[in-house]
Structures are given as C-alpha cells and as structure tokens.
Amino acid sequence: MFIKRLPQFEYHYPKSLPELFSLMAKYGDKAKLLAGGTDLLVSMKKREISPDHLINLKEIPELKGISFNEREGLRIGALTTIDEIEQSEIVKNRYQILWEAVSVMASPQIRTLGTIGGNLASAIPSADTAPPLIALGASLTIKGISSERKCLVEEFFKGPGESVLKTDEILTEIRIPVPPERSAGTYLKMMRRNALDLAIVGVATFLKLDRDKKICEDVKIVLGAVAPTPIRAIRAEKLLIGKELNEAIADEAGRIASEESKPISDVRASKEYRKTLVHVLTRRGLIKVNSMIRERS
Amino acid sequence: MKRREEIKLKVNGIEYIVEIEPWRTLVEVLRETLGLTGTKKSCNEGECGACTVLMNGKPVASCLVLAIDAQGKDITTIEGLSEGEKLHPIQEAFLKYGAIQCGFCTPGMVISAKALLDRNPKPTVLEARKAISGNLCRCTGYQHIVDAIIGASKMMEKKE
Numbered sequence: 001m002f003i004k005r006l007p008q009f010e011y012h013y014p015k016s017l018p019e020l021f022s023l024m025a026k027y028g029d030k031a032k033l034l035a036g037g038t039d040l041l042v043s044m045k046k047r048e049i050s051p052d053h054l055i056n057l058k059e060i061p062e063l064k065g066i067s068f069n070e071r072e073g074l075r076i077g078a079l080t081t082i083d084e085i086e087q088s089e090i091v092k093n094r095y096q097i098l099w100e101a102v103s104v105m106a107s108p109q110i111r112t113l114g115t116i117g118g119n120l121a122s123a124i125p126s127a128d129t130a131p132p133l134i135a136l137g138a139s140l141t142i143k144g145i146s147s148e149r150k151c152l153v154e155e156f157f158k159g160p161g162e163s164v165l166k167t168d169e170i171l172t173e174i175r176i177p178v179p180p181e182r183s184a185g186t187y188l189k190m191m192r193r194n195a196l197d198l199a200i201v202g203v204a205t206f207l208k209l210d211r212d213k214k215i216c217e218d219v220k221i222v223l224g225a226v227a228p229t230p231i232r233a234i235r236a237e238k239l240l241i242g243k244e245l246n247e248a249i250a251d252e253a254g255r256i257a258s259e260e261s262k263p264i265s266d267v268r269a270s271k272e273y274r275k276t277l278v279h280v281l282t283r284r285g286l287i288k289v290n291s292m293i294r295e296r297s
Numbered sequence: 298m299k300r301r302e303e304i305k306l307k308v309n310g311i312e313y314i315v316e317i318e319p320w321r322t323l324v325e326v327l328r329e330t331l332g333l334t335g336t337k338k339s340c341n342e343g344e345c346g347a348c349t350v351l352m353n354g355k356p357v358a359s360c361l362v363l364a365i366d367a368q369g370k371d372i373t374t375i376e377g378l379s380e381g382e383k384l385h386p387i388q389e390a391f392l393k394y395g396a397i398q399c400g401f402c403t404p405g406m407v408i409s410a411k412a413l414l415d416r417n418p419k420p421t422v423l424e425a426r427k428a429i430s431g432n433l434c435r436c437t438g439y440q441h442i443v444d445a446i447i448g449a450s451k452m453m454e455k456k457e
Contacts, residue, residue: 004341011302011319011365034363041322041361042342054319056366083355107431108409109349109356195430196344 006041007050013059017172020060021145024168027053033170034058035079036114038106039122063117063172066090074176078117082106082129085116095176097132097185097204104128104189107196117171120156123163124198126225130157131204132187134230135220138176144169157229183208183218184292188281192268199225200269201277203257205285207245213294216240221253221282226261226274233257236282245290247283254283304368308333309377319365323357324348326364327374335375335404346432349405350374356412358431375404378411386456387411390449391442398436405432410446419450 012031014020024031031053034040043049057063063079068090076085085091086102105111105119105128119129120140133153140151142165153174156163165171179185185206191197202224208217219240221233236257243249263274301316308331315330327333327350336359339347343358350359351373378385387410390396397403406429413420413428420428425446426439434442 005325006320006322008318008320011363013366034366037361037363037366038343038358041363045341056363058366106343107346108412108428109346109358109431110343110361112352112355112357113361195427 004045004047006044007047009044009051009054011054011056013056015059017060017062017143020055020057020170021168023053023055024170025145027055029167031055035118035121036081038110038114039118057170068094070178072175073178074174076116076174076176078121078171078173079115080117082111082114082116082119083108086111094179095132095136097135097187097206098129098176101128101132101187101189101202101204104191104195110196116174120153120174121163121165121171123157123159123161123229125160125228125230126199126202127230128187128189128199128202128224130230131202131222131224132185133174133176134222134232135185135204135206136176136179137220138174140171141173141175142169143172154232159228180208180218182210182213182293184289184296185220186285186288186292188285188288189224190277190281198268201225201263201274201281203278203281203285205282205289207240207286207289207293209290209293214244216243216245221257221286223257223261223278223282226263226278228262231260231262233260233278233282235260240286245286247287250283250286250290251279253286254279254281257282302365304365306331306364306367306372307370308372309374310371315364317364319363321364322360323350323362323364323367323372324359327359327372333374333376337401337404339401344433345402346405346409346429347402349408349432351408351412354412354415356409356431373408373411375407378407385411386452387414387446387449390445390452394441394445394448396438396441396445398434398438402432402434402436406434406442410442410449413446414450414453418453420446422447 032051034056064077138153187204189202190200204222206220219237236253258279261278263271265271337347339345343361348359
C-alpha cells in the first residue's frame with residue numbers, strides 16, 4: 001500500500017528572485033524547487049527523490065499572473081495554476097487551443113495546484129500545454145542569477161524529463177503572440193478515460209487562411225506523447241501550405257504526420273495505436289479548425 | 298535542520314495555531330493534529346480525490362499541499378458545511394438520493410460538489426460529472442452522486 005509520508009527537508013520560501021537565486025546558489029543540487037507540487041511531492045513520497053532543501057516559489061510575485069495587450073499578446077507567469085488559465089476569459093476567447101488543453105488536464109483538484117511552468121519544466125513528452133504553445137509560437141523567459149534569455153517553447157525540450165533549463169536557472173514566464181486574423185487552433189487529446197490521465201496522443205492543429213478564407217497560409221501541427229519531446233509534423237504542415245483544405249488533403253496530412261511520429265509502446269497504448277491516433281486526430285483537427293475559421297463572420 | 302515551526306491555519310472559519318514540521322501535508326495536519334478526520338486520506342498521491350478540501354473556495358487535493366504552505370488561506374473541510382445538526386443541502390441531497398454507499402469517497406465528493414455549485418449554481422449533468430472527475434468511488438455509485446448534485450442545486454434554488 002502507498003501510505004508513505006514525505007521525507008524530511010528544510011523549507012525555504014523566498015519572496016523575490018534575487019533571494020531565490022542566492023538560495024539556489026547556496027544549495028545547488030541538494031535543493032528542489034516547489035511549484036504546484038503535484039509531481040514533485042508524489043516523487044518525494046515514493047522516495048524517487050529526497051532533496052535536503054525545498055524552495056517554495058509561490059511567494060515570488062514576479063512569477064504570477066496573466067496579462068494581455070493587443071501589441072505584445074499574452075503573458076503568463078510560470079507559477080500560474082492550470083485552473084487560473086482555464087478560468088481566464090482572455091485565454092478562453094482568444095487562445096482556445098490552449099484553453100482546450102488546460103481544461104482536460106488531470107482533475108479539478110489538481111488543476112488548482114499544478115502550474116504551467118511546472119508542466120513545461122518537467123518536460124514529459126505528454127505535457128499537455130506544450131503542443132498548443134508550440135503551435136501558437138510561444139516563447140519562454142529563462143532567468144539566472146545574472147542572466148536572462150528567451151527561448152521558443154519549440155526549442156525548450158531536449159528529451160524525456162530534459163530541457164534547456166540549467167540547474168541555476170528558472171523559467172519565469174510564457175509569452176504568446178496575438179493570434180493572427182483568420183486563424184484558429186484546436187487541441188485534441190486521447191486518454192484512456194475522460195479525466196485524470198496523461199495523453200495517449202495529443203495533437204495541436206493551427207491554421208491561418210488567406211483573405212478569401214480558402215487557402216492555408218500558415219499551418220502548425222504539433223504532436224504530444226509520440227516522441228521523446230513534443231514535435232512538429234513539418235512535412236504534413238508543408239503539404240498544406242498554399243492549398244485549400246478538404247477531407248482528402250486533411251487525411252493525407254494525417255497520414256504524413258503519423259509517419260513523422262516516433263511513438264513507443266507503454267502501459268497506456270501500443271505504438272501502432274498511437275500512430276493511428278496521430279493520423280485520425282490530425283485529420284479531425286484540421287477539418288475542425290478550417291470550419292471554425294470559415295464559420296466565423 | 299529546523300524541525301518544528303509555529304503556523305496559523307484557518308479552517309472552517311476558526312484560526313488554529315499549530316506547531317508542525319514543514320514536511321507534513323495539509324491532510325495529515327487536518328486529521329492528526331486538528332482531529333478533523335472527516336477529510337479522508339486514501340491514495341495519498343492526488344489520484345483519488347478523497348482528501349479534497351476547499352482552499353480559498355477552490356478544490357485542492359490536500360495530500361499534495363504542504364500544511365505550512367496553506368497559511369493565510371481559507372480552508373473548508375467537510376466539517377465546515379453543516380451548522381450543528383443541520384446538514385448542508387448538498388449533504389441532504391446525498392442522503393435523499395442514496396449517493397452514499399461505503400462513505401469513504403463522500404467527503405471529497407461533497408466538497409467537489411460544493412466547489413461546483415458555489416461557482417455554477419445550475420450545472421448540467423455533464424458539468425456535474427466533470428466536477429467529480431477527480432473523485433473515485435470504489436462502490437461505483439456515480440449515477441446517484443450526479444443525481445444528488447443536480448438535486449442539491451434544485452433544493453438550493455428553491456430555498457433562495
């Protein structure tokens with residue numbers, strides 16, 4: 001039975017980034033950063049990790065909040081919870097693709113704890129926020145004690161559980177540009193049940209049509225849980241650029257995306273099933289977003 | 298290593314001062330230190346929803362919250378719903394619709410239902426199902442539980 005308690009640790013709760021960085025410098029790899037805790041505390045209870053120090057990030061104001069303006073787009077602090085994103089009207093109205101992803105993550109009582117920064121920094125291949133963010137061209141701000149850099153979400157992941165984040169750096173915010181006119185996106189996630197599960201496959205599709213709402217001017221197809229990191233199906237995207245979307249070409253794009261995926265078999269699904277799902281969900285997503293744009297006045 | 302720290306926890310409107318170690322979770326402190334055993338601890342890894350409590354009105358898995366990190370928040374447990382012997386309408390509806398079998402998931406279910414109805418007083422059946430999607434019932438009594446949530450929303454509407 002799983003009744004373990006947390007291992008012992010020393011608790012820190014810095015109130016500013018400089019204070020955080022000095023704690024990180026002092027304790028190095030003996031410390032772990034606590035965001036939502038929905039992964040970290042479980043791993044600690046299972047004794048997969050037992051850090052001597054736990055540094056709670058929740059009291060650092062710079063890491064919080066959602067803000068939007070028409071010029072710079074959306075800014076989401078890394079410690080913003082999945083629930084806060086789900087409840088945001090601006091996300092629901094302007095960034096539906098991201099809203100669809102957050103509203104099917106985990107469960108209500110986990111979404112109020114888990115954070116978007118934690119979802120990305122954990123870098124698991126099935127992270128639900130990653131495909132929509134990549135499709136939207138989102139970037140991340142990464143800060144260190146005396147450094148600051150930007151990184152596209154697309155270039156953030158290195159492998160399962162691995163990202164470009166260095167041990168002395170943290171992810172502070174996500175920035176998402178304003179989606180262009182005549183564009184729409186959707187995130188379709190297949191799970192074993194309709195809640196509380198990781199994606200077997202997650203597919204984000206994003207389209208931008210021309211002035212007549214016929215020809216595809218921009219296409220993004222991003223696949224989750226079917227490769228060591230979230231990946232773009234570049235060949236499938238290229239097939240569609242400059243063409244009018246219909247059932248046949250959407251199906252062909254799905255077939256190519258399926259070829260581009262590199263899934264494994266695990267307890268949740270076989271690789272063959274995952275490949276078929278990529279095909280079907282890509283086709284379904286493309287047709288859905290195409291009609292979403294056309295039906296919009 | 299600093300072992301014990303004095304913290305303030307506000308639970309069901311009452312401020313408690315407790316001395317705890319930083320590695321104790323909220324569910325442990327509620328049950329073992331405050332004696333509020335209505336909140337259940339089952340899977341202990343955020344999968345089952347038995348330990349759900351409200352923190353500032355939102356449902357959280359209290360097995361994944363450090364008690365020390367719940368300071369300054371308004372916490373509501375199942376004990377905070379009834380007024381003495383007078384049950385909350387959600388609790389009445391759970392009885393009326395036979396939504397309680399073994400009872401172990403019930404406190405978490407009722408709290409998840411309260412989180413929903415506070416935000417959305419007239420939920421659809423689908424919204425009720427989504428609201429309890431993080432609560433497992435080993436007796437598989439989901440249909441009665443959903444009926445009770447919809448029933449509670451009607452009972453509460455009439456009272457207003």
